[in-house]
Amino acid sequence: TGVQTCALPICDRVVTLIYSEEEAASMDEVQVHSLGLNGLLELSAADRSFAPYEESLFSSAALRYSRNLQTPEANEKIDRTVEGLLAALAPHFLTSGARKVLEYLIRVLGVHRHNSATLLECVLPYHSTRWFVKVARLLQSGGSGGAPSPYRLPKGAVGAWRKLAA
Helix, strand or coil: CCCCCCCCCCCCCCCCCCCCHHHHHCCCHHHHHHHHHHHHHHHHHHCHHHCHHHHHHCCHHHHHCCHHHCCHHHHHHHHHHHHHHHHHHHHHCCCHHHHHHHHHHHHHHCHHHHCHHHHHHHHHHHCCCHHHHHHHHHHHHCCCCCCCCCCCCCCCHHHHHHHHHC
């Protein structure tokens, strides 16, 4: 069954993986949803195991979803589904489709805050890439106006990985 109730979180800055803050700020919820769904369909074309996530995480009801308004049980169910999708995404992390899906998951479901350990597990094999550095920055800041993540990276880690990825 689908996800229910809200819009993108409101914070001082737009959290994004693949866009500049300015580009991301110009996108509305429908555009972010379309982007994520497009990425999921790209992945599903190559691997049918992604297909079930279309209904559970990418339904049109997801545009009205807010984790802050859900019961702990509802959030646990979403966490299990998101964690399954992140595990499936891991081998595809460097593809455009996977990054589109991650952009959606970050901006709509706040996976960088709510599922940070699983997100880190998903991207850790790619520690020498610029995409890992971008995810590490999101995890470092907590992705919402500078609030620290519970998975705070050691001081200097992002800079060191940035040099490796260059």
